[in-house]
Amino acid sequence: MSAVGGVVLDSTALLAFVSGRPYVAAVVWHAVEQGVVLVMPAASLADAQARLAPADLEVIEVLVDLPVAVVVDLTRGEARQVAAVLAKAGQPDCLAAGHAAWTARNRGMPVMTSDPALLRALAADIEIDELP
Numbered sequence: 847m848s849a850v851g852g853v854v855l856d857s858t859a860l861l862a863f864v865s866g867r868p869y870v871a872a873v874v875w876h877a878v879e880q881g882v883v884l885v886m887p888a889a890s891l892a893d894a895q896a897r898l899a900p901a902d903l904e905v906i907e908v909l910v911d912l913p914v915a916v917v918v919d920l921t922r923g924e925a926r927q928v929a930a931v932l933a934k935a936g937q938p939d940c941l942a943a944g945h946a947a948w949t950a951r952n953r954g955m956p957v958m959t960s961d962p963a964l965l966r967a968l969a970a971d972i973e974i975d976e977l978p
Contacts, residue, residue, distance in 0.1 A: 852883030852916075852955050853975060856946035856965070859958040860886065860894035862977055864905045869978050870958065877914050884915045887949045889928075891917060893942035918949050935968045944968055 853873065855863070862870040877884050886909075895906060910917060920928065932944040943961065947968040950957035956973035959965050965974055 852885055852953070853877070854885045854887065854946055854950040854953065854955050854957040855890065856887070856957055856959045856961070857890040857893040857897070857942045858960040859977060860890060860906060860909070861897060862960060863909055864894070864898060864902050867977065873958065873975075874909065874912070878912055882914060883955075884909075884912065885949060885953060885955060886910065886915060886917050887942070887945040888917055888919050889942045889945035918945075920945055924948070931968055937964070937968060940964060940968070947972060 855870075859870055863874060874884060876882065891906075891910070895903060898906065909915060928941070928944045928948045931948050932938050932940060937944065943959075943964050946957050946959070947965050949955075950965075950972045951969050956975045957965055958975040958977060960977040962974045962976045965972065
């Protein structure tokens with residue numbers, strides 16, 4: 847994580863946290879200790895929650911409730927901008943990734959993901975923190 851201000855967690859990073867992957871857990875707890883913002887686009891959060899077993903929803907709620915966590919809504923105007931990113935990349939079915947890429951670009955933050963190829967296809971200019 848190279849940005850002092852924060853990191854965007856896409857749905858793959860959220861799922862990695864829930865599954866207990868060490869790298870994302872270390873980033874999250876470091877963020878809590880240092881006051882680094884963890885940004886979760888609402889579309890990514892919804893995508894991750896839809897993929898979780900009911901018992902795992904409590905884990906993601908712990909993450910969302912952290913004092914450094916910020917869930918970014920997708921407003922009407924932003925939806926139009928995210929849709930343009932998806933259309934330009936020819937990826938209309940990737941709303942969660944598109945919202946993450948758009949959020950990272952607009953906030954000037956890196957995005958943590960296990961799917962860097964997709965995010966680079968959506969926004970080649972964003973910094974990516976690839977999950978090991």
